[in-house]
Amino acid sequence: xxxxxxxxxxxxxxxTLFGVAVVVFVLVRVAPGNPIAMMLPPGASEDDIAQxxxxxxxxxxxxxxxxxxxxxxxxGDFGTSxxxxxxxxDLVLARLPATLELSFFALLIAVAIGGVAAVIGARRRGSPTxxxxxxxxxxxxxIPDFLWGLLFVLLFGVLWPVLSISGRLDPRLEFDFLTNFxxxxxxxRGRFDxxxxxxxxxxxxxxxxxxxxxxxxxxxxxxxxxxxxxQDYTTxxxxxxxxxxxxxxxxxMRNAALPTLTxxxxxxxxxxxxxxxxxxxxxxxxxxxxxxxxxINRDLPLIQGIVLLFAALFVAINMLVxxxxxLLNPRxxxx
Amino acid sequence: MKNMNRRGFLGTSAFATxxxxxxxxxxxxxxxxxxxxxxxxxxxxxxxxxxxAVNPVLQSIYLAIFDRFVGQNPDLSFDAGLLTDWGFSExxxxxxxxxxxxxxxxxxxxxxxxxxxWSLTRAAQAETGNxxxxxxxxxxxFRTEGQTITADVIEFEPALxxxxxxxxxxxxxxxxxxSVGSEGFEKAPIGSGPYMVDTFEPGAxxxxxxxxxxxxxAPEFSTVTIKFVTDATSRVAEVESGNADITTNMxxxxxxxxxxxxxxxxxxxxxxxxxxxxxxxxxxxxDKNVRLAxxxxxxxxxxxxxxxxxxGVPLSTLEVPGYAAFDDSITVPxxxxxxxxxxxxxxxxxxxxxxxxxxxxxxxxxxxxxxxxAIVGLWRRVGIEAEIEVYExxxxxxxxxxxxxxxxxxxxxxxxxxxxxxxxxxxxxxxxPHAVWDTxxxxxxxxxxxxxxxxxxxxxxxKDVSRYIAEEGYVxxxxxxxMPIVYRSDLNVTAYxxxxxxxxxxxxx
Numbered sequence: 119x120x121x122x123x124x125x126x127x128x129x130x131x132x133x134t135l136f137g138v139a140v141v142v143f144v145l146v147r148v149a150p151g152n153p154i155a156m157m158l159p160p161g162a163s164e165d166d167i168a169q170x171x172x173x174x175x176x177x178x179x180x181x182x183x184x185x186x187x188x189x190x191x192x193x194g195d196f197g198t199s200x201x202x203x204x205x206x207x208d209l210v211l212a213r214l215p216a217t218l219e220l221s222f223f224a225l226l227i228a229v230a231i232g233g234v235a236a237v238i239g240a241r242r243r244g245s246p247t248x249x250x251x252x253x254x255x256x257x258x259x260x261i262p263d264f265l266w267g268l269l270f271v272l273l274f275g276v277l278w279p280v281l282s283i284s285g286r287l288d289p290r291l292e293f294d295f296l297t298n299f300x301x302x303x304x305x306x307r308g309r310f311d312x313x314x315x316x317x318x319x320x321x322x323x324x325x326x327x328x329x330x331x332x333x334x335x336x337x338x339x340x341x342x343x344x345x346x347x348x349q350d351y352t353t354x355x356x357x358x359x360x361x362x363x364x365x366x367x368x369x370x371m372r373n374a375a376l377p378t379l380t381x382x383x384x385x386x387x388x389x390x391x392x393x394x395x396x397x398x399x400x401x402x403x404x405x406x407x408x409x410x411x412x413x414i415n416r417d418l419p420l421i422q423g424i425v426l427l428f429a430a431l432f433v434a435i436n437m438l439v440x441x442x443x444x445l446l447n448p449r450x451x452x453x
Numbered sequence: 454m455k456n457m458n459r460r461g462f463l464g465t466s467a468f469a470t471x472x473x474x475x476x477x478x479x480x481x482x483x484x485x486x487x488x489x490x491x492x493x494x495x496x497x498x499x500x501x502x503x504x505x506a507v508n509p510v511l512q513s514i515y516l517a518i519f520d521r522f523v524g525q526n527p528d529l530s531f532d533a534g535l536l537t538d539w540g541f542s543e544x545x546x547x548x549x550x551x552x553x554x555x556x557x558x559x560x561x562x563x564x565x566x567x568x569x570x571w572s573l574t575r576a577a578q579a580e581t582g583n584x585x586x587x588x589x590x591x592x593x594x595f596r597t598e599g600q601t602i603t604a605d606v607i608e609f610e611p612a613l614x615x616x617x618x619x620x621x622x623x624x625x626x627x628x629x630x631x632s633v634g635s636e637g638f639e640k641a642p643i644g645s646g647p648y649m650v651d652t653f654e655p656g657a658x659x660x661x662x663x664x665x666x667x668x669x670x671a672p673e674f675s676t677v678t679i680k681f682v683t684d685a686t687s688r689v690a691e692v693e694s695g696n697a698d699i700t701t702n703m704x705x706x707x708x709x710x711x712x713x714x715x716x717x718x719x720x721x722x723x724x725x726x727x728x729x730x731x732x733x734x735x736x737x738x739x740d741k742n743v744r745l746a747x748x749x750x751x752x753x754x755x756x757x758x759x760x761x762x763x764x765g766v767p768l769s770t771l772e773v774p775g776y777a778a779f780d781d782s783i784t785v786p787x788x789x790x791x792x793x794x795x796x797x798x799x800x801x802x803x804x805x806x807x808x809x810x811x812x813x814x815x816x817x818x819x820x821x822x823x824x825x826x827a828i829v830g831l832w833r834r835v836g837i838e839a840e841i842e843v844y845e846x847x848x849x850x851x852x853x854x855x856x857x858x859x860x861x862x863x864x865x866x867x868x869x870x871x872x873x874x875x876x877x878x879x880x881x882x883x884x885x886p887h888a889v890w891d892t893x894x895x896x897x898x899x900x901x902x903x904x905x906x907x908x909x910x911x912x913x914x915x916k917d918v919s920r921y922i923a924e925e926g927y928v929x930x931x932x933x934x935x936m937p938i939v940y941r942s943d944l945n946v947t948a949y950x951x952x953x954x955x956x957x958x959x960x961x962x
Contacts, residue, residue: 151847155854157504157584158886166587167854167886169579201496201504202655203582204639213656271690279694283687284490285657289678401682403656410683411494411656415504416847 123444127437138429139191139422143184146418152176153200153416174200187422196426197419201411206423210405214427215298216286217397217404220327221390223301223320227328228389229382232335237366239336240343251340255333263392267326267399274322281322284401288315323400327392331385338381342374376447383439387432485675487959490688490697494656494681498642499635500623501575502582507620509726509867513953514679517661518559519644520624522550522569522617527949527958529725529775529871531615535569535624535645539617545609545906548592550602556668558626559643566602570595571627573604585621588613609904611911615870647672647957657681661956672957679956692717692939699940701954705762705819708937719939721764722948725869726936727773728765728818730811730828730929731853731862731880731889737809738860742795743837744926747861748785750792750835756827757932760820766933770919771866771877773933775950778873778915783923792835806838811861812852815843818865824931825863854886862889865934869951873915874903881922890927 154170162170171177175186190197196206239251275283282288287300293312297303301320304313346352347370355365394406401407405424412420491514496505500515524534538551556564575581576589583589591613594605616622624645630638642650647669648661661677680697682688689707691697693714703711705721712719732738732747753767772779793802801807811829815822822843829839842859844852852858868876882899883891898918905911922928938954940946947958 150851151845152851152854153504153847155850155886156847157507158850158854162584162587162886163884166579169586170582170584173580173582203497203499203503204636209655268686271687275687275690275696276693279696283690283694283696284680284682286654287657289652289654289658289660289680399684399687401657401680401684401687403654407656407683411496414847415496 124441127440131433131437134433135426135429139188139426140184142422142425142429143187144180146421147180147183151416153418156416187419191426196423199412199420200417201415202417202420206419209408209420210423210427212298213403213405213408216300216402217390217393217406219299219301219316220320220324220393220397220402220404221386223317224324224327224389225331225382225386227324228331228335231328231332232339235332235336236339236343237363237371239340240347240366240370241362243344243347248340251336255336258329259333259337261330263326263330264395264399266329267323267396270322270326271399282315282319283322284319286316286319286403287312288319291315319400319402323393323396323402326396326399327389331382331389334385335378335382339374339378342377343370346370346374376443379446380439380443383435387435390428390431390435485673486678487674487676487699487956488678488680488697489954489956490682490691490700491679491954492681492683492685492688492700492702494683495653495659498639498650498653499625501572501621501625502584504584507584509620509869509952512620512869512951513955514659515623516646516953517648517677517956518642518646518650520556520646521619521622522572522624523614523622525618525870525949525951527947529869529950531618534618535564536617539614541606541613546606548604548606548613550604552600552602553668554600556645557666558629558645559649559664559666560626560629561666562626562628564624564626564645566597566600568624568627569602570597572624575625576621583621585616585619588616589621609906611903611905611908612870612872612874615872619870619875648677651676670957673960674956677956698944699938699946699954699959701936701938703937703939705764705937708764708939709762711939716942717939718942718944719937720946720948721935721937722950722952723766723773723933724936724950724952725773725775725871726865726867726934726952727768727771727876728821728824728863728865728931728934729768729771730931731858731864732926732928733856733858733860733862733889734891736860737807740799740807741926742799743801743807745785746792746795746801746835747832747837748926748929749788749795750831750837751828751929751931752787752831753931754787756824760823760827761932761935764935764937766935768930768933769923771880771922771928771930772873772915772919776868776871776873776876778877778912778919780916780919783916783920785923785926789831789835796836802836803834804836806833806836808838808840809861810842810859811839811863812842812844812849812859813863814846814849817846819934821863821865853889856889856891858889861929867952869953873912873919877915877919877922878903881918881928892927894925895922895927 187197194207199206199209202209235251239248242248271283274281291312293309295303301313301316304316352365352369355369393404394409397404397406398410409424493510495514497503500506500519505511520535522534522536524532526532535553536550537553541548552566552569558564573589576583577586579586591608591610592604593607596603626643629643647664647667649664651662652660658678658680663672663675682691685703688700689703692700708719711717732744737743757765769785770783811825813822813825825841829841832839866880878899879885879887881890881895882888883896902911902914905914936952938946943962945960945962
């Protein structure tokens with residue numbers, strides 16, 4: 119049953135990705151802006167324009183271009199970036215770890231902050247503390263991630279300069295990375311200076327991305343906890359002598375967390391989408407930052423590669439969330 | 454905390470210490486270290502091919518690593534580069550170039566005339582993707598004797614040697630490039646410039662180390678880190694927090710604020726980048742009175758003072774001070790009454806305004822949209838009702854290349870070699886994909902200047918064309934941009950009119 123669900127989701131994923139590939143291919147070509155026009159020198163003749171157009175393959179029909187591109191994609195060749203002059207697959211795979219590391223770090227922060235706020239709010243339900251949690255999470259939610267970023271740059275970059283403003287790592291650090299997961303690799307290989315530098319660079323962008331999600335988690339999880347905390351089995355736990363915090367963490371959390379998990383999954387995809395602006399602000403060398411450059415320069419193969427990868431990430435995350443929900447929820451698992 | 458054991462406490466403390474220590478602001482200068490927060494990331498390490506090669510902002514970084522055929526001074530004048538002597542033969546059928554002796558590549562190999570010939574030949578081949586191929590293909594059949602190279606002129610290009618100090622005019626190492634290939638060169642580029650690439654983190658930074666074997670004066674800073682900080686707010690924060698020693702291209706409001714702070718200084722340098730309004734030969738712009746009225750109605754001084762905090766130089770032609778064909782006797786003054794009178798001759802007034810669309814970018818250049826808004830306001834006072842259409846710069850290039858721009862379109866034009874062919878010439882010569890005004894009178898006047906062999910006559914010809922354009926109102930030049938640079942007060946920064954910010958031109962006070 120579970121295997122069938124997985125296979126069915128995989129098939130849907132492939133169809134979805136093909137749809138995204140078609141839409142993105144058509145959209146980037148009908149959108150205003152021609153990459154050839156952007157690189158024309160002042161004295162270019164009609165012949166020069168024709169030569170450049172042919173050089174980048176834009177002289178072929180849209181359908182021909184699509185089939186050449188999708189044929190390459192099937193074989194793992196996403197084309198060559200016009201501006202960076204390197205294979206798109208190499209470029210996006212080199213930047214993906216940076217974005218994943220930032221996103222997961224942001225997710226951890228969001229879950230930690232949101233989870234603690236939810237437990238405190240549920241523990242003190244009906245008191246001014248709960249109202250404070252509601253008020254704070256409402257306020258945090260109303261401020262978009264890039265504004266948090268600007269605020270952090272001002273606070274921790276300029277007024278109290280304790281965190282790094284740009285990049286992923288202190289350029290002075292000497293370290294031969296085996297992967298592009300600089301924080302994780304630094305930790306695993308015992309280079310705490312490298313890991314520390316990576317986390318110090320990630321902290322502000324990660325916090326900017328995390329805070330709105332943390333507020334959402336706090337609101338939803340608290341509400342779910344409150345609903346669970348009036349159930350008979352939690353009352354029974356109290357009767358057995360467990361403290362309110364123990365009741366929340368041991369009994370209530372498991373059931374209250376399930377709906378939150380779905381929300382976190384969906385919101386995590388939005389969080390990854392948010393990296394585009396936040397990475398730009400902090401000059402963080404991830405996919406989002408590269409996506410903006412690709413759009414500005416009308417680097418069509420690179421835009422296609424990045425969007426397709428983002429789409430694959432979104433679909434994979436949603437699938438994982440669905441599957442984990444199925445695994446965690448006994449009613450669905452045995453249904 | 455009460456559940457934390459000793460190991461957990463020690464682990465957490467160690468991690469927190471590492472985090473805090475690494476997060477401390479970097480003291481940018483550390484015995485020869487210089488950190489620059491730069492506004493554009495390096496896209497490719499081949500400065501001769503692809504779009505990056507024609508991105509003017511990237512030239513500063515390329516110039517730290519590579520040398521051009523011909524050098525250029527801060528005031529736009531030309532100087533010996535890898536070539537120490539150059540010129541056309543009397544009959545303009547041949548060129549000669551003398552290659553500097555004793556230059557080495559950053560791998561220690563000597564730079565030879567073969568490298569120069571190979572670089573020029575490669576640049577002329579369309580399949581390499583050199584966007585300036587049309588210039589380099591005008592010479593060929595190279596011969597070498599000692600350090601001297603001669604070549605045949607296939608098509609006479611008066612500004613050929615000026616182009617040798619401009620976009621894509623970099624010399625690359627023949628043997629090294631051929632042995633590692635284009636991908637290998639991207640991974641480990643070498644040039645003959647004052648700095649070599651030490652580490653490169655795409656999209657984040659490049660760390661440069663001084664090349665001991667450099668043929669010119671040794672740069673003062675042994676290590677230069679150029680951080681790619683595209684967001685202006687973050688660049689300001691970088692220099693304000695001490696994380697960077699120098700930054701550039703920030704809003705003028707921030708520039709004024711930063712240079713007022715202790716420990717920071719700045720320069721606002723007029724550069725070879727101008728703001729202008731292209732007029733297209735369509736609709737109401739076919740009426741000379743409308744064109745001239747649109748120009749006379751714009752108070753450029755006011756716009757510069759109010760919107761650019763005074764950082765700009767008003768212009769009446771597409772040539773700026775320092776360009777070979779700049780002529781300060783050509784002026785189109787702010788004169789709203791004359792604008793009204795001209796419009797009245799064509800039957801227009803504030804009650805019956807002439808209507809057209811003006812296109813502009815928003816945020817591509819400092820206050821571009823705001824400037825157009827102000828201009829539209831000034832136009833309204835004299836009887837011109839313009840509707841603003843905002844587009845992206847990529848759309849502008851596409852519309853311009855296909856001659857579909859609106860009757861008026863705001864744009865910026867750069868020309869860091871100061872030759873009139875690359876400003877008035879290509880922007881106003883109808884057959885060029887960059888020209889917007891396509892009438893035959895201008896084609897007849899500009900066309901012969903592209904091949905005029907007498908330099909004095911050529912420059913005078915462009916001055917005459919500039920005067921004619923101003924009289925006919927074929928374009929509305931607005932202002933010369935000013936580039937703000939902020940740096941630590943204990944540094945000296947040599948500013949280049951070309952807009953380059955060269956690490957080798959930075960010294961300690």
